[in-house]
Amino acid sequence: GAVVSQHPSWVICKSGTSVKIECRSLDFQATTMFWYRQFPKQSLMLMATSNEGSKATYEQGVEKDKFLINHASLTLSTLTVTSAHPEDSSFYICSARPSATSYNEQFFGPGTRLTVL
Amino acid sequence: EDQVTQSPEALRLQEGESSSLNCSYTVSGLRGLFWYRQDPGKGPEFLFTLYSAGEEKEKERLKATLTKKESFLHITAPKPEDSATYLCAVQAGSSASKIIFGSGTRLSIRP
Numbered sequence A: 001g002a003v004v005s006q007h008p009s010w011v012i013c014k015s016g017t018s019v020k021i022e023c024r025s026l027d028f029q030a031t032t033m034f035w036y037r038q039f040p041k042q043s044l045m046l047m048a049t050s051n052e053g054s055k056a057t058y059e060q061g062v063e064k065d066k067f068l069i070n071h072a073s074l075t076l077s078t079l080t081v082t083s084a085h086p087e088d089s090s091f092y093i094c095s096a097r098p099s100a101t102s103y104n105e106q107f108f109g110p111g112t113r114l115t116v117l
Numbered sequence B: 001e002d003q004v005t006q007s008p009e010a011l012r013l014q015e016g017e018s019s020s021l022n023c024s025y026t027v028s029g030l031r032g033l034f035w036y037r038q039d040p041g042k043g044p045e046f047l048f049t050l051y052s053a054g055e056e057k058e059k060e061r062l063k064a065t066l067t068k069k070e071s072f073l074h075i076t077a078p079k080p081e082d083s084a085t086y087l088c089a090v091q092a093g094s095s096a097s098k099i100i101f102g103s104g105t106r107l108s109i110r111p
Helices: none
Strands: A004-007 A012-013 A019-025 A032-038 A045-051 A067-071 A078-080 A090-097 A112-116 B001-008 B010-014 B019-026 B030-038 B047-049 B056-059 B062-067 B071-077 B083-094 B107-111
Touching: A004 A090, A019 A032, A019 A090, A019 A112, A032 A067, A032 A078, A045 A067, A078 A090, A090 B019, B010 B019, B019 B030, B019 B083, B030 B062, B030 B071, B047 B056, B047 B062, B047 B083, B071 B083
Parallel strands: A012 A112, B010 B107
Antiparallel strands: A004 A019, A019 A078, A032 A045, A032 A090, A067 A078, A090 A112, B001 B019, B019 B071, B030 B047, B030 B083, B056 B062, B062 B071, B083 B107
């Protein structure tokens, strides 16, 4: 149980284009999902917290107009990197916390490797 | 400010050589401490949640313990397949739902 998927697993795009990454909780409902970014040999950096049906909460220093988050259902959140540039190249990971109140844990997706040329 | 510090940064062990990884934390009102395992190029895999000092949890060769200031992940008789980065994270009472990650310990087990 508690499986989270991400699509795509990797993407290469040209500078200036937009890229959408999907995060789905497959066997549970998640009121809250999270988006992280990870650079090589570094830990996870929280970008934003996504709540179903409301606006995402962005961490300090994260541009909300560049990283658009939509959490339209209890099983799907999307991250759109708009007008991507080479410095946006990174490993993006989502996580989901089950809506059931007995859970505090977050369960992570397999990640999406974004390379911007 | 809530902080999580893991040590050592990297650890190389011989197969069968037991050891412990440390996670020190400073948070206002601990709501939960989590251990994850991360393999290269993959998302973190959930291992344990600990809630209160004195609590212990085990899974195969891994045992996690918690005190008021730190947590240990003990690995007994490790195998090469235990090689990974182990991440510690905490959820504080002031942080609503988000969790704060440590920088991780890269564990390498030589056959």
